[in-house]
Amino acid sequence: MPVNFNNAFGIHDDALLLFERRTQLLSENIANADTPNYKARDIDFNAVLQRAKNDSVKMRTTNKSHISLAQQAYSNDVQYREVQQSAADGNTVDTQKEKAAFAENAMRYQLSMNIMSRKIKGLKTAFRGE
Amino acid sequence: MSVFKVFDIAGSGMSAQMLRLNTIASNLANADTIATNENDVYQARHPIFETVMQAQGGNSDDVATVRVREIMQEQTMAIPQYRPNHPLANDEGFVFSPAIDSIAEMADMISASRSYQNNIEVLSTVKEMTLRTLQMGQG
Helix, strand or coil: CCCCCCCCCCCHHHHHHHHHHHHHHHHHHHHCCCCCCCCCEEECHHHHHHHHHHCCCCCCCCCCCCCCHHHHHHHHCEEECCCCCCCCCCCCCCHHHHHHHHHHHHHHHHHHHHHHHHHHHHHHHHHHCC | CCHHHHHHHHHHHHHHHHHHHHHHHHHHHCCCCCECCHHHCCCCEEEEEEEEEEECCCCCCEEEEEEEEEEEECCCCCEEEECCCCCCCCCCCEEEECCCCHHHHHHHHHHHHHHHHHHHHHHHHHHHHHHHHHCCCCC
């Protein structure tokens, strides 16, 4: 069975990039919870996942100075959150929701991390041939 | 790695909230400060927060941190009190005390401290995540 290192981690190495970006966005929302006129931002995880599933054509980076498509794509996926209850000062952060989303995102991140960790362990065992 | 930017973001949030707590402490501490002249009375101070969008070079990921744009002073009328025996009383026997709403300040304090805690929680979660990432595939 040929081992292909490009596919060894499945979607999880790409997913980590997305979770990282989301961690940043959600922490921005929490830090700006009391800032007038701040509009909460987030990435729709399911939409990105769906698109990744449908994308059959992938761009390859063959040079170090190429920018990976995945990293750029997430910037375009950043959207303003829909307002449930508007505040008088124009702020749209719902702290409770942001905290819940942050916790969920951290869990997903750790899940992907654990899976990648296990894959690495599996590969190591395969190399040793014990 | 964008996870490291979170330390800046949450840090800016914490410092802004800490300044807010400082102004609340000043307001509460000076709630009973009395003055002879109406214009010398302490005025409650409130910070105005502002989002700073820092554009990152290369890709279009920008970072939204917080900063205190300015500290506004309230323009409320001082409350005159008729206390002719007070050493600071003016010729008509009045002293002036600031119109500080202690209860509103206390509520503001709780709100500021909650926001501060939220930022700390974000920091510790991200620290945990980063440390685990560094240990990936070990052990």
